[in-house]
Amino acid sequence: MGDRSSKQALFAEFAAVGKVLGNPARLELLDLLSQGPRSVEELADAASLGMSTCSAHLHTLREAGLVESRREGKRIFYSLTGDDVARLWEHLRNVAQAHRPHTELARRAYLGPEDTVSVETDELLRMLQNRDVVLLDVRPGPEYAGGHLPGAIHIALEELPGRLSELPRDRPIVAYCRGRYCVLAHDAVRLLDANGLDARRARDGVLEWRSAGIPVTAGAGAA
Known part of the structure; x- marks a missing residue:
């Protein structure tokens, strides 16, 4: 039978994880690392x-x-210690969304109006299997290389205005990014819609797919 002090020591270990999560900058770093390994320089730049x-x-x-x-040489790369850490980050967001009213207000302020058509993951996977869609990854290059859905082409959001001619107009385009709280796919679809393409966005992203056990492919792949 454990005594009171050993129980407190156990709960102190749990609290240590909670304490680390209580910082917005560290949560953003976890969000970035849920996309795949990154160097310190890349993380610092992405998180400003x-x-x-x-x-x-x-x-x-x-x-x-x-x-x-x-x-690796003079560079240090970081990664999550396991997919369970990505799931922890996802669950934290879900709890905040469900129980903190101001979370939804902040989400709307960040992502903008609900003016884009979303595609659920099951529907997206069906469309990919039937080759009914062009899948577009609009994240930065290192994140695409860290892990993406098989068959996805990559055009980073900042490059998209100058590369619209590379996208077909005979099939719908589904853009995706980091996850449900990532603005990149929203902005990409707004741009594509404004230029007359049939565009939608994936409701989920790499974080949710990894948490659900949907395989992602690492490497530079298609561009």
């Missing part, structure tokens, strides 16, 4: 953090056991 600040947050996440690092 200084290198020293980003490194400090990553050190804290590593001390909590949520991320791990490896060195």
